[in-house]
Amino acid sequence: MPAINAARLLADLDHLRSIGAVETGVVRPALSDKDMEARRWLQQRFEDAGLDTTIDGVGNVLGRSPKPGPVLLIGSHSDTQPRGGWLDGALGVIYGLEIARALAEDPDTAELAVDVVSWQDEEGTYMSCLGSRSWCGTLDPEVEKTAASKEGVSVAEAIEAAGLTGVPRLTIEPNRYLGYLEAHIEQGAYLEQAGEHIGVVTAIVGIQAMRFRFHGEQNHAGTTTMARRKDASAALYELAHRINQEFPSVANDRTVWTMGRARIEPGAPSIVPGYAELDLQFRDRDEAILERFRDIATAIAQDIAGRGKVKVDVDPARAPVHPSLMDEGFQEHIAAAAEAAVPGKWQRMPSAAGHDPMIISHKLPCAMLFIPSIGGISHDFAEDSDREDIVIGCRVLADAAASILRERRNA
């Protein structure tokens, strides 16, 4: 197992945390001054590690190993949520850097080639996974033109403000890479509750979302009899509750669904609502479950609309995200490294949140490793992980990376 330098790893994470630090969290949204400051600092650290490092036209930071291939790409993203935690993204980038350094320092692994990357805007300040989409060549220029922040700033404007206008964009060299590895905090509490230290990610779950629009008739809440009403809110409440009743029969114990947004109009206690909207989102690693959910929700909506009182429009609320399967061979290497480091204290698990490998896995074999999140908290200043777990995760990923690279060399 290559000897990673725990003190150096933690010091780099602490330094990255200081750029954009607010209270215990970090405010470093994509292409902001603090984001670019962090990327320039990463560029210098990658160079110090002997990597030829470029910040490309969307802000991706890529450190290329000068060694002959095959090469493993390791990294994550250094942009944050508007009020983000210190480890989300940062952890995986610094792991990549530390693994590149640790392998280079150990004579047994010095010949192994690791590139390190920090993708741009995984968090979607402008467009989720902007950097990895651009690198993979799957970013539609027309879609990029319409992407904007909540404040209405376009990608082009943000790139100009970041001083990147005219800077070339890097694109994937498929023949260079064996694949891509990313470590991340779990953002859930499975590992913590199980008392385990490592999650070997099997897949990133697929996500579908539906929006239901209920068209009824607005009326006086005193003088309109129940029989004459076309109450959009009653239809919404029925659909939502029946979904919560019927989905469990199809779900597995990791399937999730959420109806976190509902609008009732005009929204006054004394007015029978004429219009309502409900958003339904559901996630699973099994596409078949997602399809059955969509069918069930649509059938309930049709049943309600079929009574002839309230018209119900059903539309996708976002482009579906299909489940992304992680490479099985890579999973075996990570699992073996985890078993060596923390015997019996690891598990295979899906990722319920989205990550850049959703994009990259269409181009390269990918794998992910999770470390525990304290209290399962993420996308919040309170996000944290035990430093011991941070070090264990880096050791395991370094071991797995060396093992993958050696296997290919020996093949």
Add this chain to the structure above:
Amino acid sequence: MPAINAARLLADLDHLRSIGAVETGVVRPALSDKDMEARRWLQQRFEDAGLDTTIDGVGNVLGRSPKPGPVLLIGSHSDTQPRGGWLDGALGVIYGLEIARALAEDPDTAELAVDVVSWQDEEGTYMSCLGSRSWCGTLDPEVEKTAASKEGVSVAEAIEAAGLTGVPRLTIEPNRYLGYLEAHIEQGAYLEQAGEHIGVVTAIVGIQAMRFRFHGEQNHAGTTTMARRKDASAALYELAHRINQEFPSVANDRTVWTMGRARIEPGAPSIVPGYAELDLQFRDRDEAILERFRDIATAIAQDIAGRGKVKVDVDPARAPVHPSLMDEGFQEHIAAAAEAAVPGKWQRMPSAAGHDPMIISHKLPCAMLFIPSIGGISHDFAEDSDREDIVIGCRVLADAAASILRERRNA
């Protein structure tokens, strides 16, 4: 039957409509310039009809008959909703004026005494039924101090702007009056659907309202399993749908309930809601039904809270309005007059909307008469009634008023 002057009745309604006219509707909220202009015009018309007329310190317009009693008080309100119809309130005030004139002009009824009134702010721009509460002596000065418009203007400020500061307020002379009669548009569609011309109001329904506050735990919609969730929205959807399922078994065919306001927080498709609020309002003329509704809704909320996931607070959302029963003797007089004018084309019915007799019936016997609303529309510029129905209603109320006054004279 006293001969009312249909042309004069309709001309006065048209003139009153012209004060604050906007499109087909009227904008004449309480104590506004247009409201006061209308009240000064009414004062002159009441004087022209031989009534000693006062605008009091809250803007009530009272025209007193100089004839010896007993006296019937007839009227309604001339203030409007922010975007009101031309008949809501105005109809009952001009009926009172026309009945006073018609009785005085007919030698057979000239000795009968009718006072005419336009109450202030029935619509609640500052406080619903402000004028009749003041007149009845049931307006708590402390409550009046805290009343304000949506824009934050206090009653005292509005009274000052209307030039009424220091003007004395009229109060009820209980020994003067046999009772109070008010005509109004139905604001519903029962009469229209039945092809009938007159509604004899049996009661003004009681209103109760409850607010449910759901306290759950906000979480990530991807990484929080269904088993670990404390989803405030799921609890809201269940309560609302179960109320809609269980209330019909207790309701009669005129009972109504509405959940027109729901808040889900933070209201994002990808966040498990940590907090939600639901308003429930219900109305019936039978207090026992209202109490059973309150018990059922409370029991469902306790059932949901009893699962230990989401805490549910249950509070009254407003002071309950108890059902107000109309005087049975007066109802008989109106029913007899209706049967004479439009045989078989009238019905007894509750009022599902609130009116000043809710306040006045605690001090004087009250009765109300409804005429049909086209399409059941009210509180809208589109509110309207057939002019034939307007004339029929006035004839019936005049006949009933004469009949009530004669009966008492002869007693």
